[in-house]
Amino acid sequence: MGREERKDPGVSQPAVMSGVQLVGHGGPDMLVWRDDLPVPRPGPGEVLVRVLAAGVNATDVNTRLGWYGKGEGRAGWAGEIAFPRIQGSDLCGRVVALGAGVEGLAPGARVICPTNQGEPTGANPLHFVAIGSEYDGAFAQYCVVPARHLHDVSASALSDVEIGAMPCAYGTAHNLLTRARVAVGERVLVTGASGGVGLAAVQLALLRGAEVTGQCSLTKAQAVRAAGARVLDRADPPPARRFDVVIDVVGGDGWADRLEALVPGGRYATSGAAGGPLVQGDLRTIYLNDLTIYGATHQPREVFAGLVTIINTARLRPVVSKTYPLRDIAAAQADLAAGRYPGKLVLVPPEPNP
Secondary structure, three states: OOOOOEEOOOOOOOOEEEEEEEOOOOOHHHEEEEEEEEOOOOOOOEEEEEEEEEEEOHHHHHHHHOEOOOOOOOEEOOEOOOOOEOOOOOOEEEEEEEOOOOOOOOOOOEEEOOOEEEOOOOOOOOOEEEEOOOEOOOOEOEEEEEHHHOEEOOOOOOOHHHHHOOHHHHHHHHHHHHHOOOOOOOEEEEEOOOOHHHHHHHHHHHHOOOEEEEEEOHHHHHHHHHHOOEEEEOOOOOOOOOEEEEEEOOOHHHHHHHHHOEEEEEEEEEOOOOOOOOOOOOHHHHHHOOOEEEEOOOOOHHHHHHHHHHHHOOOOOOOEEEEEEHHHHHHHHHHHHHOOOOOEEEEEOOOOOO
């Protein structure tokens, strides 16, 4: 056992699949639907997964645009991308076949994986690769994932679509809250609170027993209030010296105001810049108030495993506003970019051909 590929005997595996290839950096025209993609084979230590649902995320749009490259360069999370690439940073899937040497997972198990997957190097112990950026992801009927990054969520009462909405946004939010050490009774400000990561941070901070204020457009505030948080209009600066922690995925012009909103000894954590990556502030605000700033991209395995426990016990349900057939990916990304809906949008691939 474990020395050769093992398959689910009850599942017929086709030779080709449907999916979306990103053929270069640029607009939605760079997303090409294909019905003749070869189904990948799992190598040693890898698992073939049938995709059940895949969330739509800003990171997929940013990768398509090449936004992660500074200056004039275009790049993905970890540098230049090899095209064509199947994107998809959120995965809820079912194990179809195990590569040689894989133990601890069974064919038929429902699984997820983190978007950012630690692959430390001697020069960088925090080095990672991202599914859908450095290797093919979930915007197809099948994908291959290293077994060490997969987590079994078969026990969860959440639906495939709900689970498919969670790895990227909720993994990012859980990592932010963990890095900032959010504790019971602390006052937390979350920016972009009606978006995927923001609303996830609101829900997870409330689950920790924090007192949460979400900053967002008042037109989408209902979802934030329904989660149990107070709401602050995104056009209004937050009150000074009010919060123990700021969870910021917006950046942009209001960055200095968010630092002023922290009490002495407060903590600021960021993993996004939807309002702009370049900010201005006063260093005196940071050092005279003993503030701590966290950048949160690397996700330790134990942190994502904590989210898996929350998923398997169904301690919260993600807000999924709309689902789309995978073929409608351009429309889904346009809706995401326009901020038309609170929470998450999810793509569902077609059933595989027998």
